[in-house]
Amino acid sequence: MNVLVLDTEVYSNTGGQMSKATPRGAVAKFAAGGKPGPKKDLAMIAMTYGNIYVARVAMGGSDILTVKAFLEAEAYDGPSLIVAYSHCIAHGYDMAHGLDQQKAAVQSGHWPLLRYNPALARQGKNPLQLDSKAPSLPLEKYAYNETRYTMLAHSDPAAAKESLELAQAEALARWRLLEHWAAMPGPGKPEEKAP
Numbered sequence: 001m002n003v004l005v006l007d008t009e010v011y012s013n014t015g016g017q018m019s020k021a022t023p024r025g026a027v028a029k030f031a032a033g034g035k036p037g038p039k040k041d042l043a044m045i046a047m048t049y050g051n052i053y054v055a056r057v058a059m060g061g062s063d064i065l066t067v068k069a070f071l072e073a074e075a076y077d078g079p080s081l082i083v084a085y086s087h088c089i090a091h092g093y094d095m096a097h098g099l100d101q102q103k104a105a106v107q108s109g110h111w112p113l114l115r116y117n118p119a120l121a122r123q124g125k126n127p128l129q130l131d132s133k134a135p136s137l138p139l140e141k142y143a144y145n146e147t148r149y150t151m152l153a154h155s156d157p158a159a160a161k162e163s164l165e166l167a168q169a170e171a172l173a174r175w176r177l178l179e180h181w182a183a184m185p186g187p188g189k190p191e192e193k194a195p
Helices: 042-047 063-075 095-107 118-122 139-143 147-155 157-183
Strands: 002-007 053-057 080-085 114-116 128-130
Touching (some): 042 053, 042 114, 095 139, 139 157
Parallel strands (some): 053 080
Antiparallel strands (some): 053 114
């Protein structure tokens, strides 16, 4: 089974309601004061099972790696999950700039690109491949291109500042964790059993 999740970070089909995928500090329906907690990380949750091909992609971050993830997911002998960053009108910017905003999400560390392929572990290799570089753009430069974040900055600057600082720290911590996991050696090839 191959599953594609188009992650808009809100319940888009119900008019932009807050969901577990809504990032900290984003304003949405039922989160007028900005979402107080972090975003649920579906890709990281799925990787813990160990037998699911998992990818987090963004066309604006890398169209080549997005296509590569789709090909790998299709070729994988088992379930696969691709979580794709999907810009949405509820984010509050001109959708003509969607791919640029996706690139900023990747560069800020908000949306690190990765591929987790359990078939690599069976070959003795590390199954996690971190495809994006270390965050090079302050989260603010990504977030404050979108009305869902600037609304809170206008209505409650102190809360927006605190949310942004927490979200920035979370993005860096997530990056460090992924970087650490991706640098770990693979499990090694399974030893052949004696006859």
